[in-house]
Amino acid sequence: MLLYPDFTLLDLSGPQAVLGLHGKTHLLWKTLDTVTSDSGPGIQPTATFGDCPDDLDILFVPGGMGTARAMEDPEILRFLANRAARARYVTSVCSGSLLLGAAGLLRGYKAATHWALYDVLPMFGAEAVQERVVVDRNRISGGGVTAGIDFGLVLLARLRGEDAAKTTQLMLEYDPQPPFDSGTPRTAEPRIVKLVMDLLEKDNQQVLRSAREALRATRN
Template sequence: MTFRIGFLLYPQLTQLDLTGPAQVLAAMSDSALHFVWKTLEPVPSDAGIGLLPGDTFASCPALDMLLVPGGPGQQRLMGDGAVLDWLARQGGQARWVTSVCSGSLLLGAAGLLKGYRAASHWAYRDYLPAFGAEIDAGRVVVDRNRITGGGITAGIDLALQVVARVRGEEEARAIELQLEYAPQPPFACGRPELAGPALTERVRRRLAADLKRVNEG
């Protein structure tokens, strides 16, 4: 049976939050990917890459899996009734409800993380308890049918875990090999506990400036 996966698009999302897991899930057998926004107009990502929706909230079918990416544009959607209603409706019936990075805060705002352990980007996970979620610092956190990822690149790991659960570990292993997913980060500083306080604070300030720019733009 076709496994229907819906990705929320929105202006100023982080494109790798979406395209990383989408690349994995597009390789999964008998999957159908739906890229969804309010309109079918191109959606600008934070990297300047335009993303083209294929469905609107109205046309998107019932989903087996919902995935919400993060990005500096996430903050503007936290009170957007149309977005939160669609997330609540799709997330309420989907087999799997997932997010990458600060996308978990949108799941939380839609009421989908109450009583669940959840991850987010390290700079934003302290906001999760405001939505009734329990912070988990894991790279990928699975709590029943909620799967939430840490920052950005964690989306690839998350998607491989989904494949393993939906189609079996052998297929997930084959996709990992197909994508030559064997990361070897050159500087080993991709988490605050590895980077140290000075670099972490510098990046935190940079992220805050990016949020300010997007929300004032």
């Protein structure tokens, strides 16, 4: 599970809560220094890129406000491309799929991302699919943030069977009943959608610039 500055904590902790009950997870960064999430709390890496096992069952990338900067980091992209070549599953939640795309790992694959960033995926040769969890061969991607738990359960069912996934869902008491019907732009009031888009505008423009830069780098 990749860490990078300003990743979204729930993108990581949702899948980790599901998968961590059934196997060993490596929290990876360049160093063992604490990596701060975009909401403030930090996570302590358990291994560096150099210490990470060569062959992984799952390579996982979270999204976050730091996605744009991470997309322009050659060391991160090289690491993802290297481990993905041998990983059983190459996966992401939220804008983490854009990092996979920047590393050249989604060309010809269907993928999900945060609802405000679907226009970016085709830049990397991916087919954007607006679903909670998208499975295309060994690429599994979740939509925005809270989709991480759904993603984790889908992946766990493939790894350990449906009974393991159902048992874990019950252990986590994952029975979402949101107080408002405002979780997607399809159901939220237009004024709420506009408010969120205005809040995300600066970051989304930076993601677009970083995507173009990543594409230029791969062509050189």
